[in-house]
Amino acid sequence: MQSLHRIILLVAAAVSLLLAAGTYLLFSGFGDHMMQKAAFAQGRIVSSLTFSNMFQLMSQGWNREQVVNFTRGATDALAGSPLRIEFHRAEAVNRDYGEVAQPAPDTALADALRTGRAKEIVLPGGGRYIQPLVASETCLGCHPRARKGEMLGAITVEAKYDKFIDDTRKLLMIILLVMTPVPFLAAMAVVIYLDRRMQRFVGQIDAAMLASGSAAPDFSGVDPHCAELDTVLDRFKRLAGRGG
Ligand code: HEC
Numbered sequence: 001m002q003s004l005h006r007i008i009l010l011v012a013a014a015v016s017l018l019l020a021a022g023t024y025l026l027f028s029g030f031g032d033h034m035m036q037k038a039a040f041a042q043g044r045i046v047s048s049l050t051f052s053n054m055f056q057l058m059s060q061g062w063n064r065e066q067v068v069n070f071t072r073g074a075t076d077a078l079a080g081s082p083l084r085i086e087f088h089r090a091e092a093v094n095r096d097y098g099e100v101a102q103p104a105p106d107t108a109l110a111d112a113l114r115t116g117r118a119k120e121i122v123l124p125g126g127g128r129y130i131q132p133l134v135a136s137e138t139c140l141g142c143h144p145r146a147r148k149g150e151m152l153g154a155i156t157v158e159a160k161y162d163k164f165i166d167d168t169r170k171l172l173m174i175i176l177l178v179m180t181p182v183p184f185l186a187a188m189a190v191v192i193y194l195d196r197r198m199q200r201f202v203g204q205i206d207a208a209m210l211a212s213g214s215a216a217p218d219f220s221g222v223d224p225h226c227a228e229l230d231t232v233l234d235r236f237k238r239l240a241g242r243g244g
Contacts, residue, residue: 043129
C-alpha cells in the first residue's frame with residue numbers, strides 16, 4: 001500500500017531537485033550569453049574610445065615611437081582587467097610610414113580587414129570585438145597613399161569574464177545547496193502536521209467507540225477540523241446511525 005506521506009515527500013524531493021538543476025542550467029546558459037553580450041558592448045566602447053585618443057595623437061602628427069608608446073600605454077592600462085587590447089597596422093599605413101613588426105592577422109582579423117565590418121567572435125565566458133579602421137576623407141591628408149574606404153588598421157578588444165562567471169557559479173552553488181532542501185523540509189512539516197491530525201482523529205474515533213461499549217457509538221463529539229476527515233466522519237456517523 002502506498003503511503004500518502006511518502007508520495008508527498010517524493011514529489012517534494014523531485015521538485016526540489018528539478019528546480020535546483022533547472023536554475024543551475026539556466027544560469028550557466030544565460031551567464032555565458034550575458035557575458036558575451038557585455039564583452040561585445042565593452043569592446044565597442046573601448047575600441048572607439050581608444051581610436052578617438054589615437055586620432056587626437058595622430059592629429060598632432062605622431063611618429064612611430066609615439067604609436068608604440070600609445071599602444072603599450074593602452075595595453076598596460078588594461079593589465080589585470082578582463083580586457084585585452086591589440087592594434088593592427090594595415091598595409092595602407094605601411095606605404096606611407098613603413099612596415100612594423102607585428103603578428104600576422106588571424107582569420108577573424110583578416111576577415112574584418114577585408115570586409116571593413118566590425119566582427120564579434122564568441123569566446124567561452126566573453127568575446128572578442130574587432131573594429132576595423134576605415135580610411136575616410138579626413139585620414140587621407142596624412143595617409144596620402146591610402147585609398148578612401150581602404151583599411152588602415154584594426155583595434156581588437158578581447159573581454160574574458162571567466163573568473164567572474166566562476167565566482168558567481170560558486171555563489172550560486174552555495175545558494176542552491178541551502179535552498180534546495182527548503183521545499184522538501186516544507187513538505188516534511190506538512191506531513192508531520194497531517195500525521196498529527198490523523199492520529200488525533202483516529203484517537204477520537206477510538207475513544208468514542210470505547211465509550212459507547214456495545215451500543216452504537218456517538219461520534220458527535222469528534223471534530224477533526226479538516227474537510228477531508230469530516231467526509232470520513234460523516235460516513236462513520238451514518239454507519240453508527242444505521243446500527244443503532
Ligand atoms: C594628422 C595626421 C593624421 C591623420 C589625419 C590620420 N593619421 Fe593615422 N597616422 C598618422 C601617422 C603619422 C601615423 C604613423 C606613425 C608611425 O608609425 O610612424 C599613423 C598611423 C595610423 C595607424 C597605424 C597605427 C599603428 O598601430 O601603427 C592607423 C590604424 C591609422 N593611422 C588610422 C587612421 C585613420 C583611420 C585616420 C582617419 C580617421 C587617420 N589615421 C588619420 C597620422 C595621421
